[in-house]
Amino acid sequence: MSTQSVNAQVDFDLPLQDTNLQAQLPSSIQQLQLRNVQVSADGLVLQINGIPKMSASRIASPDRIILDLQTTEVAPWIHNSLIAVNRYGVKQIRVAQFQKSPAIARLVFDLDNNSPASWQSSFDQTRGLLVLRPLGISGTSNNPSNLPVTGSTVANNNLATTIDGLSFNGYGQLVIQASRAISYRTSLDLATNTYNVTIPSTRISSQLRRPILGSNSPIEQIRLNQVGDAVVVSVKALAGWQIRETARTNTQAISLQLESVGQVATGNPQNPRSQIQPSYSNNNGRQLVVIDPGHGGPDVGATRNGVYEKDIVLAMSKQLGRILQQMGYSVMYTRTEDIDLDLEPRVQMAENARASAFVSVHVNSLDASASQVNGVETYHAPGASLGKNLAEFVHEQIIASTGATDRGVRSARFHVIVNTSMPAILVETGFITNPSEAARLVNSSYQERMAAAIAKGIDQFLRSYRR
Structure with missing residues (x-):
């Protein structure tokens, strides 16, 4: 691959407290974005979509270099991040948005005793990489092939840190495990009681392990999103529970420690869902079924060996919708493409459409140590008698049609089935962590058989309760 580059020498051998040096690089008119900072065999690599005007200063006590990139915003996933270097006379680099308007990205190089006197910069326009090469230090080259690959969701394997799994320990804590040392920052969304952990310079492992949330779990949902070069873990707790960090x-x-903050006051101890009578028609006189393919977009769901839950359930859901339409039902999908969609909008679609039934389609997973576990589980909300009936009809048809292991009809407080007023179920169609079952789940013929069984169960339920 040919490399178009612009070269300049940046002199970092500065008098202490000198803040006036301007690097002689062409400046870019448009707003730039710094998307990543990595260490390569060639030096320090900045992923940026243009050539910024740079200014540098060197300060003592402690010895450090401050590099400002003018008209450059810092991508949110690397803002306030710390990148370990331990090469080229640099211990680490701190990255932050120093100023918003006009935008200035600031990189602080914490130095050791071997810091080079000068650096040379070059910009690879083909791949959007600004490379800072130390002069006078052996072990660097000008070979473009040494640079990280960009534009891919999978980072350079030599540099990537992966989020490998989440599990519960014996102290009531949810533990996020990574392949290497990680830094992170946290935030709390009070409106949804969701605790967000942003882990920069990481990616989601293709062998990710996820915990099973039982019906008594204080956690309603765990989501992992790949946001650029950061992984965001969002943990939504039930009302009456809170999450806090523990000492590392x-x-x-x-x-993350889960703690009860008292009982939630309720006006009526009975589950209102069991009192609701369904409306089995929509405005065109046909019964409407809302089909909810789980996850989507950066939320890939369960995954194993590069296969994502979000893709399996979308294909299966489309087949389910087609079969239901052939049976004479109206069908609405919460998503028909690979898009990010939170839980509440899925519920509201069904509520606004006054659906007759809501069916959420998912794929299950366990730790790699439990790869022998397989089978189908069908869930309804606790106390939802009609939801339980729908689950029983559907589950019976799936087991009879597919021959899958029967793991039973269960109740759980999944958001989409607890907060919908119509009969609602969530079907875990199999375990992607079981090699044999995973091979069936990605097979289009098996997906169609599963979809046909779910459709038959829905049809039996709606016919039984039709008024």
């Missing part, structure tokens, strides 16, 4: 004893793990 392992740099490769983050432990």
Whole structure:
């Protein structure tokens, strides 16, 4: 691959406290974005969509270099991040948005005793990489092939840190485990009681392990999103519960403590869902079924060996919708493409459409140590008698049609089935962590058989309760 580059020398051998040096690089008119900072065999690599005007200064006590990129915003997933270097006379680099208007991205190089006197910069326009090469230090080259690959959701394997799994320990803590030491920042969305952990310079492992949330779990939902070069773990707790950080004893793990903050007041101890009578028609006189393919977009769901839950359930859901339409039902999908969609909008679609039934389609997973586990589980909301009936009809048809292991009809407080007023179920169609079952789940013929069984169960339920 040919490399178009612009070269300039940046002199970092500055008098202490000199803040006036301007690097002689062409400036860019448009707003730029710094998307990543990495260490390569060639030096320090900045992923940026243009050539910024740079200014540098060197300050003592402690010895450090401050590099400002003018007219450049810092991508949110690397803002306030710390990149370990331990090469080229640089211990680490701190990255932050120093100023918003006009935008200035600031990189602080914490130096050791071997810091080079000068650096040379070059910009690879083909791949959007600004490379800072130390002069006078052996072990660097001008070979473009040494640079990280950009534009891919999978980072350079030599540099990538992965989020490998989430699990519960014996202290009531949810533990996020990484392949290497990680830094992170947290935030709390009070409106939804969701605790967000942003882990920069990481990616979601293709062998990700996720915990099973039982019906008594204080956690309603766990989502992992790949946001640029950061992984965002969002943990939504039930009302009456809160999440807090614990002291770190392992740099490769983050432990979140779940704590009860008192009982939630309720006006009526009975589950209102069991009192609701369904409306079995929509405005065109035909019964409407809302089909909800789980996850989507950066929320890939369960995954194993590069296969994503979001893709399996979308294909299966489309087949389910087609079969239901052939049976004479109206069908609405919460999503028909690979898009990010939160839980509440899925519920509101069904509520606004006055659906007759709501069916959420998912794929299950366990730790790699439990790869022998397989089978189908069908869930309804606790106390929802009609939801339980729908689950029983559907589950019976799936087991009879597919021959899958029967793991039973269960109740759980999944958001989409607890907060919908019509009969609602969530079907876990199999375990992607079981090699044999995973091979069936990605097979289009098996997907169609599963969809036909779900459709038959829905049809039996709606015919039984039709008024």
